[in-house]
Amino acid sequence: xxxxxxxxxxxxxxxxxxxxxxxxxxxxxxxxxxxxxxxxxxxxxxxxxxxxxxxxxxxxxxxxxxxxxxxxxxxxxxxxxxxxxxxxxxxxxxxxxxxxxxxxxxxxxxxxxxxxxxxxxxxxxxxxxxxxxxxxxxxxxxxxxxxxxxxxxxxxxxxxxxxxxxxxxxxxxxxxxxxxxxxxxxxxxxxxxxxxxxxxxxxxxxxxxxxxxxxxxxxxxxxxxxxxxxxxxxxxxxxxxxxxxxxxxxxxxxxxxxxxxxxxxxxxxxxxxxxxxxxxxxxxxxxxxxxxxxxxxx
Amino acid sequence: xxxxxxxxxxxxxxxxxxxxxxxxxxxxxxxxxxxxxxxxxxxxxxxxxxxxxxxxxxxxxxxxxxxxxxxxxxxxxxxxxxxxxxxxxxxxxxxxxxxxxxxxxxxxxxxxxxxxxxxxxxxxxxxxxxxxxxxxxxxxxxxxxxxxxxxxxxxxxxxxxxxxxxxxxxxxxxxxxxxxxxxxxxxxxxxxxxxxxxxxxxxxxxxxxxxxxxxxxxxxxxxxxxxxxxxxxxxxxxxxxxxxxxxxxxxxxxxxxxxxxxxxxxxxxxxxxxxxxxxxxxxxxxxxxxxxxxxxxxxxxxxxxxxxxxxxxxxxxxxxxxxxxxxxxx
Numbered sequence: 001x002x003x004x005x006x007x008x009x010x011x012x013x014x015x016x017x018x019x020x021x022x023x024x025x026x027x028x029x030x031x032x033x034x035x036x037x038x039x040x041x042x043x044x045x046x047x048x049x050x051x052x053x054x055x056x057x058x059x060x061x062x063x064x065x066x067x068x069x070x071x072x073x074x075x076x077x078x079x080x081x082x083x084x085x086x087x088x089x090x091x092x093x094x095x096x097x098x099x100x101x102x103x104x105x106x107x108x109x110x111x112x113x114x115x116x117x118x119x120x121x122x123x124x125x126x127x128x129x130x131x132x133x134x135x136x137x138x139x140x141x142x143x144x145x146x147x148x149x150x151x152x153x154x155x156x157x158x159x160x161x162x163x164x165x166x167x168x169x170x171x172x173x174x175x176x177x178x179x180x181x182x183x184x185x186x187x188x189x190x191x192x193x194x195x196x197x198x199x200x201x202x203x204x205x206x207x208x209x210x211x212x213x214x215x216x217x218x219x220x221x222x223x224x225x226x227x228x229x230x231x232x233x234x235x236x237x238x239x240x241x242x243x244x245x246x247x248x249x250x251x252x253x254x255x256x257x258x259x260x261x262x263x264x265x266x267x268x269x270x271x272x273x274x275x276x277x278x279x280x281x282x283x284x285x286x287x288x289x290x291x292x293x294x295x296x297x298x
Numbered sequence: 299x300x301x302x303x304x305x306x307x308x309x310x311x312x313x314x315x316x317x318x319x320x321x322x323x324x325x326x327x328x329x330x331x332x333x334x335x336x337x338x339x340x341x342x343x344x345x346x347x348x349x350x351x352x353x354x355x356x357x358x359x360x361x362x363x364x365x366x367x368x369x370x371x372x373x374x375x376x377x378x379x380x381x382x383x384x385x386x387x388x389x390x391x392x393x394x395x396x397x398x399x400x401x402x403x404x405x406x407x408x409x410x411x412x413x414x415x416x417x418x419x420x421x422x423x424x425x426x427x428x429x430x431x432x433x434x435x436x437x438x439x440x441x442x443x444x445x446x447x448x449x450x451x452x453x454x455x456x457x458x459x460x461x462x463x464x465x466x467x468x469x470x471x472x473x474x475x476x477x478x479x480x481x482x483x484x485x486x487x488x489x490x491x492x493x494x495x496x497x498x499x500x501x502x503x504x505x506x507x508x509x510x511x512x513x514x515x516x517x518x519x520x521x522x523x524x525x526x527x528x529x530x531x532x533x534x535x536x537x538x539x540x541x542x543x544x545x546x547x548x549x550x551x552x553x554x555x556x557x558x559x560x561x562x563x564x565x566x567x568x569x570x571x572x573x574x575x576x577x578x579x580x581x582x583x584x585x586x587x588x589x590x591x592x593x594x595x596x597x598x599x600x601x602x603x604x605x606x607x608x609x610x611x612x613x614x615x616x617x618x619x620x621x622x623x624x625x626x627x628x
Contacts, residue, residue, distance in 0.1 A: 024519035031415060034407030035424055038495060041488055042431045045442050052445075098331055105328035114332075120613075121336040127542075127609050128602070129549025131576045132346070135583070135598040139345045158338065165335075189317035191324040219435025221552040222576075226583050248437050255441040255556055263445060270438045281433050285426065 046274065053271025056264055062272070066233045066265075077269050079235040083244030086237040087149050087228065088217050091156035096210055098157070099164030100199075106165070107172040108194060126162035131222040133158050138226050147228050149244035155223035160213040167209025171202035174295045204291035208284045215280035219273055221248035247273050346602055349595035353381060356589065361596055362387060367562055369582070369590045381593035383600065388564045389479060389572035393554060394547040396483025396568070397490050402540055404487075405494020410524055412495070413502035425499070432492035440556030443485045444477070448557065451484070452476030456569050470567030477559035480568040482577075485553045490543040497539035501532040534619030538612045545608045549601060551576035575601050 060076050067075030102122070106115055133155050141151040175198050183193040199206070228243040236244060247269050254266035347354075353361065357380075364382025412425050456472035463469045505528050513523040529536070554577040561571025573581070575597045583594050 020519050020522065024521040027521040027524070028410075028415060031407040031410040034404045035411040035416070035428070037404065038408055038431060038491055039424055039427050041491075042427055042434070044446075045431075045434060045439070048442050048446050049438065098334070101328045101331035102335055104324070105332040109325055109328060110332070117336060118332045121339050123613075124339055124606065124609055125335065127545050127605055128342070129551065129576060129605060131549065131551035131579050132598050132601050132605070133342070135349070135579060135595060136342045136345050138583070139349045139595070140341075143349075161335065189321050191320035192317070194324060215433060219437065221435065221437040222580060225552070225580055229584060248435065251437045251441055252552065252556070255437070255444050266441055267445075270441055273435065274438055277433055277435065278430065281430060 046278075049267060049270050049274050052264070052267035053269075056268025057271060061268055065235055068233060077247065077250055077265070077272070079233055079245040080247045080250045080269065081272065082235045082237060083149065083228075083231070084218060084246040084248070086239050087152045087224070087244055087246055088156065088214055090150060090153035090239050091160060091217055092210065092214055094153065094157040095160035095164055095213065099161045099209075099213075100168050100206060102161070102165040103168035103172055104194060104199075106169045108190075108198070122162040122165055125158065126166070129222075130155070130159055130220050131226075134223040134226040137223065142227060147230055147243035148241065149228050149239040152224045152228035152244075152246070153239065155227055156217040156220060159220060159223070160217050163213040163216060164206075164209045167212070168202070168206045171205025171209070171291065172198060174205065174292075175201040176295070201295070202291075204287050204294065208288045208291065211280050211284040211287070215277045215284070218280075219248060219277055221252050224249050225252060343602065346595055346599045350592055350599045352589055353592035353596040354599075357381060357593075357596075361593070362600065365564060367578075367593075369586065379589055381589065381596075383575065383578075383593075383597055385562055385564050386573055386575045386578050386597065389558065390548060390574040390576075392479050392568070392572065393483045393486055393558070393574055394544055396480060397486035397547045398540060398544060400484065400487035401490035401494050401543060405491050405539075405543070406498050406529075406536065408491070408495035409498025409502050410528070412499040414520075414524065414528070428492050428495050431488070432496070436489060436550055436553040437556075439485055439488060440553035443481060443553060443557045447485065448476030448481050450476070451481050456480070460569070467566040468568045470565075470569055472569045473559065473571060475559065477557055477571060478561075478569050479558060479565075479572040482554045482558040482572075482574075483568075485557050486547045486550055489550060489553070490546050493543050493546055494539055497542065498532070498536060501535040501539070502528050505531055534615050538615045538619075541608050541612045541615070545605055545612075548574075548604055548608075549576055551580040555580040 062076060062081065063078050064076035065079045066077065102118065106118060110118065137151055137155040137158070141148070141154060179197055179201065180193055183197050184190075188196070224246050225248075228246060229249050231243040231245045231249075233245065236242065238244075250269045251266045251273065254262040254269070257263065257266075357364070361382050363384045365384030365388075366377050366380050366382050367385065368377045368380050370378050408428060412421050412428070416424060452472055452475065456476070459469045460472060509527045509531065510523055513527045514520070518526065551574075554574050558573060558577055559571030560573055560577070560581055562573060563570075565572070579594050579597050582590070586594055
């Protein structure tokens with residue numbers, strides 16, 4: 001290393017220190033650049049979808065069934081919107097009570113020893129690839145029978161349960177201990193305390209979890225690909241009888257098509273889906289902030 | 299019967315029947331729900347192994363590395379109805395590696411920015427935006443990948459890499475469509491990135507500020523403080539985050555199916571087509587029959603095993619880390 005000239009004033013940055021400052025600026029600059037990059041990707045994806053999808057969106061796109069025929073132009077995705085809504089609604093009806101009950105068990109009744117395997121099971125379910133869940137549900141409900149919207153709902157419910165259970169148990173833990181104690185002291189039974197005091201106190205947070213789970217389920221494609229992908233082009237809510245058309249399948253099929261008209265329909269459907277998901281996430285975020293304020297302010 | 303005995307009555311003289319039944323019932327119902335969650339895992343494992351049994355007994359463990367995948371059942375065809383997942387193992391490893399190589403450093407950088415550099419107001423906007431990226435469904439990433447990313451890769455990135463680094467076999471001749479292993483890996487990186495970023499931000503925020511201030515007081519630059527204190531004390535957490543990102547990349551089926559081009563050979567060239575366990579299932583499941591379906595179940599079993607191993611590895615890392623931190627705090 002070079003010897004520092006003792007006559008230079010200390011305010012002049014030289015040699016080693018100058019190098020350290022350069023490295024510092026470079027690394028901090030690249031962190032900032034990484035953050036800008038991530039936001040840029042989100043913006044680029046959303047702009048692509050909005051730009052190409054917006055020209056598709058019209059009233060008839062939302063309320064008409066698709067035109068029939070290869071590379072047919074016109075028509076809409078009403079069948080897929082209705083089908084997706086039916087599949088996700090049935091999935092929510094199954095996952096919501098199940099997830100909330102698990103959360104109640106974890107926060108109100110479990111000991112650390114019994115909670116551990118349940119939390120592990122929820123973690124494993126949460127990390128399980130959706131295609132694996134889809135193959136499992138295929139083996140249970142579709143093999144030897146045929147695809148149904150219900151099979152897709154069942155797979156989506158398995159995906160939703162750990163999400164709902166986790167947010168719900170976090171929210172139940174936020175409900176102050178004193179409320180429970182006060183309720184017990186007044187002689188209120190345990191189940192009335194849970195149903196009347198604890199759950200209402202955490203309602204906003206529970207709904208947040210449900211909204212996020214619905215937003216996640218609405219875009220899940222692997223389950224519907226295996227369980228509800230062979231369908232006609234008519235609007236139906238016969239969840240138990242047939243495979244239902246749905247938005248992720250429309251996007252998936254049309255994205256792999258060679259026809260520009262199909263691509264256009266895929267962008268339109270993608271815009272509908274992404275708008276639903278982003279609005280769901282924003283609503284959930286707002287609800288969560290409100291709930292936190294409510295519980296913390298108490 | 300027993301409830302009529304004086305002792306039982308005196309224990310809870312005022313409790314109504316509905317309360318007694320309700321208290322018992324809510325415990326039973328919630329316990330059943332919790333047990334059902336565990337039972338579901340067991341049922342999933344059982345059902346997948348059951349579906350794969352035909353393929354397992356025919357091909358055994360060699361299925362994992364043999365690379366013939368021939369669903370053709372016509373008589374006289376060589377290797378007809380023989381399945382092996384070697385090419386899928388290769389594709390899965392390569393796409394996941396690409397996604398982690400891109401997403402881990404970027405995610406850590408975003409974590410540093412959000413936890414240490416961003417001013418409150420900017421961070422409050424950028425943080426949620428990065429999290430929103432995780433909410434974009436994979437089928438939309440795939441659609442965007444096919445129609446926007448792949449043509450861009452084909453016209454710009456791939457020729458540039460091929461031109462500059464073409465002497466390395468992995469940067470070979472670009473595919474005609476832009477679809478391939480590399481494009482799929484980039485799309486996976488986009489999905490892994492928000493996970494990495496969110497976890498590393500939370501990790502860095504939890505580093506005690508005394509340590510950070512102490513390092514700065516000793517005359518370190520901010521980057522030296524970040525490298526020496528923040529990153530160093532978060533090593534285990536970052537390893538766990540990487541593992542969780544890996545689990546996301548391994549299991550993603552849809553976007554990879556859309557972007558990888560459904561090849562069945564093993565190439566050194568990253569710009570060529572390939573396939574992963576998950577994408578092979580997504581592509582072929584609806585057309586498959588018999589032993590073919592069973593082999594796809596086998597692929598699902600392999601994915602499940604990978605996921606279980608990864609999850610346990612992450613838990614072990616976090617637990618060891620927590621123990622160490624616990625000792626350090628005492």
